[in-house]
Amino acid sequence: MAQAGNRAASLASGADDEVIVQLSRVNKWYGAFHVLKDIDLTVYRGERIVICGPSGSGKSTLIRCINRLEEHQCGQIVVDGVELSNDLKNIDRIRSEVGMVFQSFNLFPHLTVLENCVLAPIWVRRMPRRQAEEVAMQYLTRVKIPEQAGKFPLQLSGGQQQRVAIARALCMNPKVMLFDEPTSALDPEMIKEVLDVMVELAREGMTMLCVTHEMGFARTVADRVIFMDRGEIVEQNRPEEFFANPKSERTRLFLSQILGH
Amino acid sequence: MATASDIDRPAAGEFRPKPDQPPPALSVGPLAWVKRNLFGSRFDSLLTLACLAALYYLVPAVWRWAVAEATFVGDSREACAPNPGACWVFVNVRIEQFIYGFYPQAERWRANVVVLLGLGSLTYALSEAMPWRKWVALFLILPYPVLAYILLLGGMFGLPPVETRLWGGLLLTLIIASVGISASLPLGIALALGRRSKMPVIQLLSIGFIEFVRAVPLITVLFMASVVLPLFLPPGSNFDQLLRALIGVSLFAAAYMAEVVRGGLQAVPKGQTEAAAALGLGYWSTMRLIVLPQALRYVIPAIVSNFIGLFKDTTLVLIIGLSDLLQMVKLATTDSKWIGLATEGYAFAGAVFFVFCFGMSRYSLYLERKLGTGYRR
Numbered sequence: 001m002a003q004a005g006n007r008a009a010s011l012a013s014g015a016d017d018e019v020i021v022q023l024s025r026v027n028k029w030y031g032a033f034h035v036l037k038d039i040d041l042t043v044y045r046g047e048r049i050v051i052c053g054p055s056g057s058g059k060s061t062l063i064r065c066i067n068r069l070e071e072h073q074c075g076q077i078v079v080d081g082v083e084l085s086n087d088l089k090n091i092d093r094i095r096s097e098v099g100m101v102f103q104s105f106n107l108f109p110h111l112t113v114l115e116n117c118v119l120a121p122i123w124v125r126r127m128p129r130r131q132a133e134e135v136a137m138q139y140l141t142r143v144k145i146p147e148q149a150g151k152f153p154l155q156l157s158g159g160q161q162q163r164v165a166i167a168r169a170l171c172m173n174p175k176v177m178l179f180d181e182p183t184s185a186l187d188p189e190m191i192k193e194v195l196d197v198m199v200e201l202a203r204e205g206m207t208m209l210c211v212t213h214e215m216g217f218a219r220t221v222a223d224r225v226i227f228m229d230r231g232e233i234v235e236q237n238r239p240e241e242f243f244a245n246p247k248s249e250r251t252r253l254f255l256s257q258i259l260g261h
Numbered sequence: 262m263a264t265a266s267d268i269d270r271p272a273a274g275e276f277r278p279k280p281d282q283p284p285p286a287l288s289v290g291p292l293a294w295v296k297r298n299l300f301g302s303r304f305d306s307l308l309t310l311a312c313l314a315a316l317y318y319l320v321p322a323v324w325r326w327a328v329a330e331a332t333f334v335g336d337s338r339e340a341c342a343p344n345p346g347a348c349w350v351f352v353n354v355r356i357e358q359f360i361y362g363f364y365p366q367a368e369r370w371r372a373n374v375v376v377l378l379g380l381g382s383l384t385y386a387l388s389e390a391m392p393w394r395k396w397v398a399l400f401l402i403l404p405y406p407v408l409a410y411i412l413l414l415g416g417m418f419g420l421p422p423v424e425t426r427l428w429g430g431l432l433l434t435l436i437i438a439s440v441g442i443s444a445s446l447p448l449g450i451a452l453a454l455g456r457r458s459k460m461p462v463i464q465l466l467s468i469g470f471i472e473f474v475r476a477v478p479l480i481t482v483l484f485m486a487s488v489v490l491p492l493f494l495p496p497g498s499n500f501d502q503l504l505r506a507l508i509g510v511s512l513f514a515a516a517y518m519a520e521v522v523r524g525g526l527q528a529v530p531k532g533q534t535e536a537a538a539a540l541g542l543g544y545w546s547t548m549r550l551i552v553l554p555q556a557l558r559y560v561i562p563a564i565v566s567n568f569i570g571l572f573k574d575t576t577l578v579l580i581i582g583l584s585d586l587l588q589m590v591k592l593a594t595t596d597s598k599w600i601g602l603a604t605e606g607y608a609f610a611g612a613v614f615f616v617f618c619f620g621m622s623r624y625s626l627y628l629e630r631k632l633g634t635g636y637r638r
């Protein structure tokens with residue numbers, strides 16, 4: 001029933017009918033610790049999803065399962081029509097179609113900004129260097145730092161580094177973008193420059209799954225907000241509904257905590 | 262109404278910056294440097310004075326022995342008799358043996374070509390901003406070893422053969438050191454990756470090899486290469502003594518190198534491999550493009566330290582009957598005509614080792630500074 005509701009929600013916001021990520025009854029353990037419990041989630045092409053929840057609830061684990069930085073033990077994850085299994089070929093293929101942005105940027109410090117951006121297109125997509133550089137400059141312009149192309153990552157501010165990380169992911173022309181708390185390591189004035197880039201990306205119709213506590217961002221761009229606690233999806237809804245009248249007591253408590261101050 | 266900022270700045274009018282004042286005397290300039298670094302505290306001053314005293318006694322003594330009262334020209338021991346200082350004539354007369362060992366005189370040009378070509382192209386490939394550096398480096402990696410092998414060993418293309426037991430002196434030291442260095446780095450990297458591999462068999466083999474070799478002294482490894490290795494070969498097959506030494510030294514150095522590289526690999530944050538994986542790069546691309554360049558950079562000082570250790574350890578091959586530079590010097594000092602001149606001989610050998618090791622050390626510092634670009638904010 002919830003599923004149908006989502007679908008209506010996403011269709012209403014202009015998202016495509018096509019399923020791009022499908023998780024069914026996904027379970028994961030770290031040793032004996034049950035970190036994901038029976039996760040069902042369907043993401044349609046063009047949908048923007050924000051995932052929130054208290055620390056340790058399994059948000060990072062969930063999105064890291066989608067490009068198999070973490071392995072799930074039960075259930076099924078299908079990305080772009082390919083099921084994630086132990087087949088290494090499939091994994092590399094899916095990873096090249098799914099972009100990821102990390103909380104700690106994870107830029108390659110020994111390469112310049114431009115080299116960071118062209119690396120995967122050249123070595124994974126086998127794109128000629130010239131063309132890869134053109135594409136990279138295009139994306140660096142879109143994240144508004146083309147003039148930093150020749151610098152090394154550690155010479156940039158945190159906000160600039162995170163925008164490079166976004167450009168680097170976009171250079172692979174991904175079908176889905178995953179964000180794991182992309183602004184949590186940033187000073188307030190840099191948060192905005194990164195969020196602006198993300199909002200623009202959302203406007204252009206990129207499929208996004210974003211773990212964040214930036215509720216303003218969730219309100220403006222999300223098609224759906226998912227609340228997780230203790231490895232379960234507690235509630236998901238359109239942002240207006242989600243913030244105005246959360247269904248569960250747990251969600252209400254969480255919202256009052258993060259919106260309270 | 263007066264606010265805090267009004268009180269900070271009197272109302273007397275415009276803000277006018279104060280003119281720059283020169284720094285107080287004795288805070289800049291050479292005199293200040295001397296004061297801060299040599300006489301910073303009472304203890305520092307004491308140390309400085311003690312060192313100056315030691316230098317005052319040592320330097321003139323060494324200078325007198327090595328230069329002022331030494332003999333440089335002549336062709337026999339008698340030439341040295343009038344001077345109380347060093348008898349460099351000994352080194353002069355024996356220099357060819359120190360450099361070439363027993364390599365036949367008529368063929369020494371081949372050794373010269375190999376060594377000069379090697380050192381020359383190495384220097385070229387390592388110096389920045391030279392055109393075609395990459396090609397010179399490639400030449401060193403691929404055709405050069407084959408060329409060196411053919412030239413030194415002979416027996417083809419009309420070159421008379423020179424058995425490896427005749428090779429010796431500095432030539433042999435350089436051959437063993439350069440083979441050891443160029444084999445140990447790639448082998449060490451492979452072993453380090455193997456040790457961190459998720460495949461139990463590979464991991465076990467790597468750990469076993471590394472721990473076994475490191476637990477055994479080089480002399481033992483050389484002995485084993487010399488005595489045990491032939492046991493595994495078909496009887497009667499003649500396995501070159503030098504080749505055994507080369508294999509022994511390379512494997513030994515590789516085990517140490519593996520641990521150094523592993524240290525570097527561990528210093529690369531997990532986020533780096535995750536970011537590379539998230540972009541779709543496979544294991545080998547990730548290692549080659551992302552992890553190893555960073556890991557090796559962290560451990561340049563330790564790698565070069567290993568190289569220097571290896572260079573000096575080559576002297577141990579005398580144990581299995583090879584005559585490297587040190588062994589040639591030792592042999593010469595036992596010559597009855599030159600008895601009692603060991604100091605000169607060893608001073609010379611020491612100086613040669615110093616030049617090579619110091620050169621490596623300097624290059625390592627230069628490399629660190631160059632590759633540090635971008636790491637510092």
Ligand SMILES: Nc1ncnc2c1ncn2[C@@H]1O[C@H](COP(=O)(O)OP(=O)(O)OP(=O)(O)O)[C@@H](O)[C@H]1O
Nearest residue numbers: 030031033035053054055056057058059060061062
């Ligand atoms: N590699 C691991 N081994 C064992 N336990 C882990 C591992 N990674 C995460 N966990 C545990 O799994 C739980 C979920 O972690 P996860 O990082 O997914 O939480 P999160 O919702 O992203 O939290 P946060 O908001 O703090 O980032 C946490 O309790 C964490 O301690």
Ligand SMILES: [Mg+2]
Nearest residue numbers: 059060061181
């Ligand atoms: Mg997290």
